[in-house]
Amino acid sequence: MDNKESIKKTENTEISNNTLTRKRLLILMAVFILIAMVIAGYTGYIQFVWANELKVKAYEQQNQDRTIKASRGTIYDSQGNILAISISVDTISVSPVILQKNKNITVEEVALELSTVLNLQYNKILEKLKTQTQYQLIATKVERKDSDLIKEYIKNNSVSGIYIQPDSKRYYPYGALAAHAIGFTGDDNQGLFGLELSLDGYLRGIDGKILTELDVGGTELPFAFESRIEAVDGYDVITTLNADIQKIAENVVKQAIIDNKSKDGAVCIIADSKTSEILAMVSEPGFDLNFSRALPEGYSIDGWTGLRNSDVELLYSTVWRNKAIMDTYEPGSTFKSITTAMALEEDVVGLDTVVDDLPVTVFGAAIHCWSKEYPHGTETFLQAVYNSCNPVFVKISHLIGIKTFYEYVESFGFKNYSGIELAGEGKSIFHDDPTKLDMSVASFGQRFQITPIQMVAAYNAIANGGYLIQPSLTDAIIDKQGNVIYDFEPQAVRQVISKETSDKLRKILEGVVTEGGAKNAYVDGYRVAGKTGTSETTVEDVYVSSFIGFAPADNPVITVLFIVFNPQGASYYGSQVAAPYAKMVFEQALEALSVERQGNASSNKISVYVPNLSGYNVEKATQKIKSYGLDYEIEGSTAGEDVTIMYQYPESGTKITKDGVIILYTYIPDSKKTVKIPYLVGKDKTYVIKTLKDLGLNVESDGDGTCITVEYNAGTYVEKGTIVDITFRFTDYLD
Template identity: 35%
Template sequence: MARRKKERLLRQQPDHRANRTILIRTLILMGIFGVAVFVPLFFQLWKIQIQDYDYYRGLVADQQTKDSTVEANRGTIYDSNGVPLALSATVYNVQLSPKEIIQCQENYKEKVEQAEKNGKDPPDYPEPTNEFIAENLAEILDLEVDDILARLAKENSLYEMIKWRVEPEESEAVEQFITENHISGIYLMPTSKRYYPKGSLAAQVIGWVNPNLGEGAYGVEALYEEELAGETGRVVTAKNGVGTEMLYWFEDYYDATNGDDLTLTIDATIQSFCESILKKGVEQFDVQNGGFCIAMDPNTGEILAWANSPTYDLNDPWAVTDPVLSQYLESVKNDPSTSEEAYAEALGNTQLQQWRNKAINDTYEPGSTFKSIVLAAALEEGVVSESDHFYCSGSVMVEGWSDPIKCSYTPGHKDQDLATAVANSCNPAFVAIGQRLGAEKFYDYLEDFGFLEPTGIDMQGEYDTSSLIWPRDKFTNVNLATASFGQRFNVTPIQLITAASAVINGGHLMKPYVVSQVTDASGNVLQYTEPTEVRQVVSEQTSARCREILEKVVDGGTGKNAAVEGYRIGGKTGSSETLVEGHTIVSFLGFAPADDPQVVILLAYDAPKPASPGANTTAGGWYISGGNMAALMASELLENILDYMGVEKTYSSTADVLVPNVTGKTLADATAALKKNNLTLRTVGDGDTVTGQIPAQGASIPGGSEVVLYMGEQAPTDQVQVPNVVGLTLAQAQKKMTEAGLYLKASGASGYSTSTAYEQEVAAGTSVDQGTAIEVRFTDSAASGAGL
């Protein structure tokens, strides 16, 4: 009995081991469950707070703040004298916030209701309905009402840009509209816009900024993008839960850093001279494919001017204004078979054509202008001298070529010394000079003068012509012959003018450049371009001999139309006959003063239009050659440049003089004063004292001219009409002007018996004072020939 009771008691005692086992299992299960539940939670917290911290921080910032960019002002581009050619100014983007405008409209309605309830007057400005806002903004900004209404219909939107970069006149009108009508939700966001004060001046050099990307698209605007662009700034402001800006709650401003400024070597005045003369020649000679004109300092490599045709307005680079290109586009547009896609393609190609810098992106056969290079090489090597003679029968046979190579002067120049052969631009003579040099030496000078490598100028898209010139091992005797007068190989204009500078500057091949310095906003110079000599090609002595010989090209040779009274001009004409029938590129390479060159120019007109297929003159009667076209225009250009540069003239007996004041003097004193100024006189009347004179004091007339003195009588004050002297010889024009009581100031090639007037400064029929000097430009029509 007692035993059973004991066993019963033992069975009733708890099993502690089992309980511990259950407890342990329970704790393990709870731990596992806890880990399973909380580890993903901890991972998610880690992911949010650490891994994706920047992302969620950005979301918070986006919900609580508005971040707007502030564009940096792009650096200014100046010419060499500090004249702004490209600059940026603050303009504004007009932005709508439809969500805020809805709130503005509700606020207006509440004010009206409150006013009615309190018996007060309603707001004294119109209700800002969508229609009211759209109609007014459309009128101010020249937009469509429906387009603005479509933007306003996006009621949950906070940012709807309706117009980019509006001018100050428009932005001020928008601001006035906002203020007068108490409208919120219309914003003027500051930005910058690129302006080109000189319009098309140096367009292909400067380039333009793509407004959609805010980056330079062409020219130095693109090449110096990093320097010009600057760094964008930021404006951070707080906004409430519905996205409305709280302008005075929080604002943080990060200044934009303006771009650096560029100073170019381009002189805006010389640039305008080059562009004007290029345009004048294109129109006068009916040129079909534009042209180019470069002016360079031969001693440093600085580009003083760089003009291209066709060109465009930098402020509207997509507009096509060139007459030839516009006519082409019009013909495409009016063609019934032209689709929209075809017209768009034609427009795009035309725009690309006007944006191209022909003098660096394109190549051409240099023609006879290249003879200056051959002359320098031959003199340097000692294979020719000034005493050498060359015979020209009108053509020459070259081994390896079955046809004769013709001279531009088909009867032949006969016997001529070196200087005369150069002045005549004689092809057979230069074939002989090339043969004396030999293929190896000739090719060496092609390399030394830089024709087998880019010049390295700081401009976009320089064409590498090395593939356009024969390899040395394939440079045959025939190639040598044609290359000797600049045909059947291509160079860039910038290569040619750079090489020609080495011919006349003492033999130094200089690296050309356009940007002289980069400065920051405070004027500190960050980068400065020093003139760089690539190599010495020929000696100082050879260069001096070349200058002397090339001066004779203008003084009586094929370049006589480039002559300028009072200045010593040297140069070489060129007429490049391309492989396309009727397509000739006429050019003139000139430098001045001939004894100490300060400027070298290369002027070319691409494809003057023949009057008919196979004709050698234009419809206007101009003989298609470098001597009759490019040299003629170069005369006016060089005169303008040299006058502007202040180069001193060498006066001749017929050089212009100023008329002194002799009124009130005795005849003897007046005669002495006029004689001192190289002027003669004629008297009217029999008084003892001069009572009037024609021309008046200070008039500029040619030396040796006759001044009319009125003795005891008053000088007549009635005006006279200018006669038409175009087409007359110098003597005929002089007589006609004298008969009209006027003076003739002759310029250009006026000193030759075959010279005729082609242009007069004052149009025929214009009324002017008696004694007025009328400038008349002359050309020598004998300066013709396809090889000139």
């Protein structure tokens, strides 16, 4: 019995053990299956999810690539002068893992060499060289003379792991010339401003690469295949700018700012009257494109880099700000030409229509002529334009009507962007729902704001037969072989006025310059047509003085807009502040463009250099003076053939006008002959010049009309023969 029970217990134990074993096997199988599923799932995840990333990592582990920088395209002016070009420099980089395997030199020695040649901090370079990476950038835009020293160091010391790749740096041969139009690039050669930004897609090109195979340790294989993907250089750009015309405009603008004590700078735009292509664009203050992030003049800021947000904000609000397209202003009386165009096109008035400049009241607001103390009274409409009578233009606008008036405003392009290539163009400001009073003051250019470039495009429509043409700075995109990739043809937006109206208005505006308020812009032989303007701003005693016109009036070649912001000199009127400088621009620019003067006119300032007369006898000296077209006075004895010239004034080499005078001395004077400067301010030009010449003085004059400034104060004694600078202006029109 006991034996049977024992056997049974044994059997039960075995059954129990077998069951436990099976359970353990099942659990073990389940674990194995689970592990297998995890492995399979992870493998699938790697295969399908991480595949691309791992391929890239494997490629990077087995290959090393270095960038070949594309050369940025060159920017030319319309005459082929280089305005912006990329010059050759180098980028220095290292592979620390390769560099550290050099057996004949230490990373400390390499760091010392690089820091010395490149003028960089030793510790920072050393830190990069000790990393376990394939690539570290050391320096960009390295001059070739410096990279050549590093090449020599690599060769002499058999150093592996230092790489020198060709790169380029932007260089602007003319410095600050046309800075706002051309623009500049960043360190990565990407356009940041001006045409460099707006045409970046054409100029930039496509970078290339050098691919090299590596071993497991990250070292270049000794016989590895090196693959190159060559860079594609950027296209070149031919602009409409003319460097010679730009220089003229910039020089005159700087002179105007100084003479008129402008607080807020000035603008000058010169455009082709027929195509609206921009020949020159000046916005002052400006900046040197080669040092675009330099601290603006007049500021002192600690820690200035030109890179901080505060630095960039200051640059954008001062020297980087292109007033020619970004700023808006009230055009003042220059807008009267637009109102006149509307009136002639709508046939609401004729040139001989009798009008008057008596005050007109609109919604309780009385509008007077600028000459309200001495009103012009009854006059023809043509005379009213010459006299720039505000009430006449108000009454004319009432005949045109609000709806039609603002349709013309939009048609002339004042409510839309001009379309010029540059970024950041300002938006004009008009009343959303203009009233009769709004239109009345708008008729003479007040209480709305436009951009200078919009005004240039509108006046071009007056000059070219009635077509609004989109302003442009770009003539063509070409490749390195000179093939034209894209030709920028002038884009006509719409016809605004008829050719008949355009013809009439050109003659009217020529009369404004010859007989009206813009006489200070008159240039003999060049038939300048235009209008002056003076507008108030929201700030007390801050004005905007402007002139805009074109020449020659019968067949316009160029349109010139000249604006001086916040003049603080003797006058703030556009007729006296802007028109005289527009005159200088017209005269110099038209001469530079080889436009012939009409009729028998010629430059009334023909200058000569005074010859050296020392040692000549009197007869030969006077003969030589006459051959130069000069006059003379002799101090001392002239008797005898052996009497010679011992002293002269002005001295030889001095530039004076052709009818000037030279004072000759037949002895060495202990004291020179002097004369007293009389009071000349307010006198007319003929009287002033005759008075000074009668005193034995030379005259360097600017402008016409009444004398407003004399170089020397009245009562000052000056040496006979002295050149006296005199400024003349027509002051009878305060417009």
